[in-house]
Amino acid sequence: NNYWVIVPAAGSGKRMGADKPKQYLPLNGKSLIAHTLENVRQWPGVKGVVVAIAVDDTEFKTLHCAQDPRIHTVTGGAERADSVLAALNYLSERQPAQTPVLVHDAARPLVNTDDIQKLLAASPIALLAQPASDTVKQSRECEDKSIVQQTLPRAQIWLAQTPQKAPLGLLREVLQKGLQENPAAITDEASALELAGHSPELVAACRSNFKVTHPADLILAEALINYRAS
């Protein structure tokens, strides 16, 4: 294994409704992003990490893990995909195009190492995902209401997580192209790869790898961190 990790951490976290970006909210005395980076640093075989931070970020450099020479930073962009692309541009000047890259959200502190091992052993283009446990409805707007358009066959529904893995050069190319052609459709790395005709492998992962998004997610993440430490 000889791969790099990109951590987009330049979001504002509006859905959290807090007074600072969610990646800096405290979880058991440490910020959310510090938990995530401490987790990433012990993944087997990780060569380096590029973190995309907001242009006005003043907090990142105060983190203990920011002193790790394997951790680099770049300035992120307006959307998650722009932040990831900034990190890919940085990396492509320093690493060969075939270098495997794992993109992992700063807001997912609880991914477990077994799932990382499974992802590393999977196809070169792959992502962690969770088979749906709820029935999923596709909606359409009708007057001022949302109504069911159809029920999707649940056995084929997966919820995409991160990390998402692809070779550096390919990921940079498809993300650039996707952002030019259909930016609204690029909500993760896999969607850009799919638009370019690739079929990423889905690797079933643990539900605890959820993205901390709403206030209740912080409580759950804190409880799981305490449970793992006990």
Ligand code: C5P
């Ligand atoms: O907002 P959301 O939860 O989808 O963000 C997922 C990840 O992408 C977060 O870690 C967030 O910091 C990051 N992000 C980013 N640049 C943006 C928006 C989000 O790096 N412009």
